[in-house]
Amino acid sequence: MDISDTRWHTKTKASPATSFRSNTATNQNNTNTQVSVSSLAVRLKEAQQAIDSARLNQQSFLQNNNVLTWQSQSNQEEINSAKWEFEQLSKPQLETIAMDPSNTFSKAEKAAAYEKWHALDQRALSELKRNALNDDNAMTSFEAALYTHSQTFSELGKAMLPDDYLSQAQSHFESALQDMNLSAHTMSNQAEHYYSLMVTDLYAGNEPKVHNGAEGMSSHNLERSNYDFLTHKDRFMLADMYEYAEKSGIDFEYIQKLASDIGNYRRHDDGKLLSNFNEGHFNTEGQKLTVGFTQRDQASIDRLMNNGALSSSALDAGFVSFITDPGLGALSHQGSYQFLAHIAEVTAGIATSDSATQFKTFTEASSINERYVMTQSEESISLPEPDVTCKNGVCEVTEKGRKNGVTLTQNTQVLAPPIEFKPAQFNTLLHLQTDPNTQKSVWFEWLLEK
Structure with missing residues (x-):
């Protein structure tokens, strides 16, 4: 389904869910593309030496047109595994891999480095666009910032760019400005439609006032729904989420569960009225209890915390910190941590690790073991x-x-x-x-x- 007109549409291609996995698993299954950190450092040094040698021989680094060939000749899972291995590499290191003139790195690894490098550059361009929109003359501001940005590229970086890099970026931004102007007339009606949809789905069409979370556990509030404590900002964010979900074929129950988790956080005065389970709870035998996340949920949380999405996400940072603390979130959460990470990536405008198709049907945890891990x-x-x-x-x-x-x-x-x-x-x-x-x-x- 085309969702290019949604506010949260990200132009970078979503990678399959298999692109994120533990280093141990990928090292076992993809020994051709996965290496240890020390081995990677050695190979980077070898590739850099090959590049230096090519420079000494006055070999020019022509525009890199081989990426499509590499992609077609490589298994997608190998590329995804290599991207995970390169997760913490800088742009210069990714350039070294992608432009390696020797056979130190495989075609799959070169394709992965090329894709990672361009994902980082797209993130930088997105920041330039956001800043330019704050200027009275957005187009002029963006062109100046884009030129300055282009001057920061190294020789290898320039070789990874298409000839029309500048004109293409300018054209995309100009089209975006035109689309914003054209949609401004209809945005109000569209925003009202999805806000109304949110009210219908969460409140059965009768939206209550925002109730005070500091009194969320008082006797007259005990029977209230968590939704009643959602702030106005929460509700507008959820309305945008309904737009994205409707156009992406996502089950609304994912939003309902996430809204309940946010509401639970609000009704306890932004979590201040809840104690951390891992700080002093005991069973009737006197054994201290400790709760943790399942391996799958912990992997999603680790990705959420490390991929840079939170700084630009629409999600409340305080809520994310609360729900990803095992002593606070493992027992109380109703929603999906995979969906939480997906929404963080979508609202931040970065590549999504899980496709929206993964959330077509909400699946409840079938057992306690799928919800949390309790040890004593x-x-x-x-x-x-x-x-x-x-x-x-x-x-x-x-x-x-x-x-x-x-x-x-x-x-x-x-x-x-x-x-x-x-x-x-x-x-x-x-x-x-x-x-x-x-x-x-x-x-x-x-x-x-x-």
């Missing part, structure tokens, strides 16, 4: 009788707690464990917290209904 310590402690018991968000001081001088006033903020579902492994959690007034340890017992 080998050592156990002797658990005392709790000072406070909590059920359904309502906490009461026990007789022992009263003897210890523990009090809960109406304004007391009780940091609840970040659980938004009924865990299968336990009915009761014991949580050690510190009373901010007395600095004494207080044991809370959380009774979890099934």
Whole structure:
């Protein structure tokens, strides 16, 4: 489906999901293209020596027209694996690989380096365009910035560019300006349509006011939906997400789940009312519990944190930090970390690691093992009788707690464990917290209904 007219359309080609995997797996399956870091450094040095030798022999570096041949003669999985290996390389290092005149690097590796180099350059061009749009004369500003940018290319970098690089970039920006002017008349109606679609899907057509997250767990707010705590900025972002999803064939349930996660973060005062599960929770046997992400989710989170998308993404950085902390997000999340990473990449305008087709149908986790990993310590402690018991968000001081001088006033903020579902492994959690007034340890017992 053509989504070129969406706000979040990225012009760089999406790589298959298989392009991101652990180094161990790719080293085992693609020994021809995957190498260790030390081996890569040696090969880079050899390729650079070959380039230096070519310079001494006054060999010119003609425009690189071989990339299509390399791509056609290479297995796509080999190219993707090589791109993963080159993830942290700089543009000069990628140039060395792509323009290697020897056989130090394979055709697949050269194609991968070429694609990675151009992806980095496209990111730089996108930044130039964004800055130019802030100028009264955007076209003149962009042309000046583009010329300055072109002067930074090395000899090898220039050899990797098409002859019409400057004119092509200028033409694309000029077309984009024209499209913006043409769409300005219809943008208002289109934006209203997708905002209305968001309201219909999340609120059954009846949008509530934004409720105060600092009071999200008060008694009169307990029955409210997480959606009710979404800010106006959240709602406009989600409306844009519905536009992208509709034109990309994405199941709206991915957005519903992500909206619920954001709303849960908001209703707990941007996460301030939730304690980190990994900081003092015990089972009834006195063993400390630690929760982590599944291997698949951790891989998506690692990619999200390392690919540079967050700095330009529409997603709230505080929410992303919250939901990607295992002690806060592993138990509470409802949405897909793969979709979260995809949206971060799309809104940042960079190449997406997963195709939108992967999200055509939302699939619920079939077991606890697909949601999170729970471990317990080998050592156990002797658990005392709790000072406070909590059920359904309502906490009461026990007789022992009263003897210890523990009090809960109406304004007391009780940091609840970040659980938004009924865990299968336990009915009761014991949580050690510190009373901010007395600095004494207080044991809370959380009774979890099934």
